[in-house]
Amino acid sequence: MAKKAKTAAKRGAKARTAAKPKARAPKLAVAPDELRSLRDLVRYAVSRCNAARVVFAHGTTDPVAEAAFLVCEALHLHPAQFDLFADARVTAAEAKAVLALIERRVTTRKPAAYLVNKVYMRGLPFYVDERVIVPRSFIGELLDSHFGGGDEGTSLIEDPLSVTRVLDLCTGSGCLAILAALHFPNAMVDAVDISRDALAVAARNVADHGLEDRVTLYQGDLFDAVGEARYDLIITNPPYVDASGMASLPRECLHEPRLAFDGGVDGLDIVRRILDEAGDHLVPGGGLLCEIGRGRAALEDACPELPLLWLDTEESEGEVFWLPAGMLV
Numbered sequence: 001m002a003k004k005a006k007t008a009a010k011r012g013a014k015a016r017t018a019a020k021p022k023a024r025a026p027k028l029a030v031a032p033d034e035l036r037s038l039r040d041l042v043r044y045a046v047s048r049c050n051a052a053r054v055v056f057a058h059g060t061t062d063p064v065a066e067a068a069f070l071v072c073e074a075l076h077l078h079p080a081q082f083d084l085f086a087d088a089r090v091t092a093a094e095a096k097a098v099l100a101l102i103e104r105r106v107t108t109r110k111p112a113a114y115l116v117n118k119v120y121m122r123g124l125p126f127y128v129d130e131r132v133i134v135p136r137s138f139i140g141e142l143l144d145s146h147f148g149g150g151d152e153g154t155s156l157i158e159d160p161l162s163v164t165r166v167l168d169l170c171t172g173s174g175c176l177a178i179l180a181a182l183h184f185p186n187a188m189v190d191a192v193d194i195s196r197d198a199l200a201v202a203a204r205n206v207a208d209h210g211l212e213d214r215v216t217l218y219q220g221d222l223f224d225a226v227g228e229a230r231y232d233l234i235i236t237n238p239p240y241v242d243a244s245g246m247a248s249l250p251r252e253c254l255h256e257p258r259l260a261f262d263g264g265v266d267g268l269d270i271v272r273r274i275l276d277e278a279g280d281h282l283v284p285g286g287g288l289l290c291e292i293g294r295g296r297a298a299l300e301d302a303c304p305e306l307p308l309l310w311l312d313t314e315e316s317e318g319e320v321f322w323l324p325a326g327m328l329v
């Protein structure tokens with residue numbers, strides 16, 4: 001080949017290589033030294049997420065709380081330490097790390113909890129990854145508000161110390177089983193999920209919280225996994241999204257296991273099965289605490305005979321019901 005042609009061929013090869021898409025760090029619209037304090041970074045994160053129309057569907061609808069969580073995680077701080085350090089300056093390297101995390105949140109649309117493999121529930125940390133739904137159940141709060149015993153008239157049980165057997169159906173990351181074990185110190189807790197992947201995450205959380213001797217994990221389809229066992233309390237946050245909800249899940253939720261959401265056409269496929277069988281697994285005086293999201297009207301239409309007691313939390317109304325064992329037989 002003539003020398004000129006050779007050089008052109010080489011140039012061509014180079015040009016083709018250069019044109020290949022490269023994995024590049026996302027271009028930031030801000031330089032790390034423009035943002036000085038933790039508060040500056042949170043304000044930037046909120047603006048960036050709002051501009052990109054990021055959806056907050058994982059336990060909070062509040063972009064400020066999510067931004068503060070991301071900033072604290074990137075800086076290895078507990079969220080409760082944010083106020084203490086809000087006006088502290090960050091180093092350039094820290095700002096760079098925070099900005100990169102914010103950018104990943106916006107560009108991947110992954111829930112923040114997956115990006116940092118952590119979520120806090122009732123102030124406690126839980127490991128999460130894409131094998132489990134990001135925990136955001138209202139049941140954790142309800143254990144504290146309605147299962148504390150005492151005679152103020154709000155408690156649905158007389159004495160948390162008298163609860164000795166709890167079942168957490170559809171346990172996912174194991175978060176509710178763990179919160180129940182901590183709330184009822186004399187209880188042995190069985191936790192069931194159909195997904196082996198989810199149970200691997202749950203096992204890690206049970207070990208992280210040192211509860212291997214009180215929380216037992218079972219793989220199986222609802223009650224099949226526990227034979228004829230009976231419990232003082234069954235708690236469950238089953239899949240309950242109806243077909244139209246499944247068709248319009250926000251992008252963030254598409255990173256989560258479909259199995260964790262899909263409740264069939266009216267969202268009640270699994271809930272109906274739980275209601276049919278729960279009576280055979282409760283002791284007299286026990287009860288079922290079940291979260292069903294926005295399915296209240298559909299459930300009341302389907303089962304008008306059931307005296308469901310709807311429990312509210314700080315951020316929910318009529319999404320969780322309580323049914324005493326006597327009503328389930």
Ligand SMILES: C[S@@+](CC[C@H](N)C(=O)[O-])C[C@H]1O[C@@H](n2cnc3c(N)ncnc32)[C@H](O)[C@@H]1O
Nearest residue numbers: 135137170171172193194195221222237239260
């Ligand atoms: C909404 S998630 C709840 C997870 C966890 N309890 C929480 O509150 O974060 C529902 C869970 O139910 C599990 N699941 C779905 N169908 C099931 C079945 N037939 N039997 C047992 N678990 C099931 C899914 O794998 C998923 O982990």
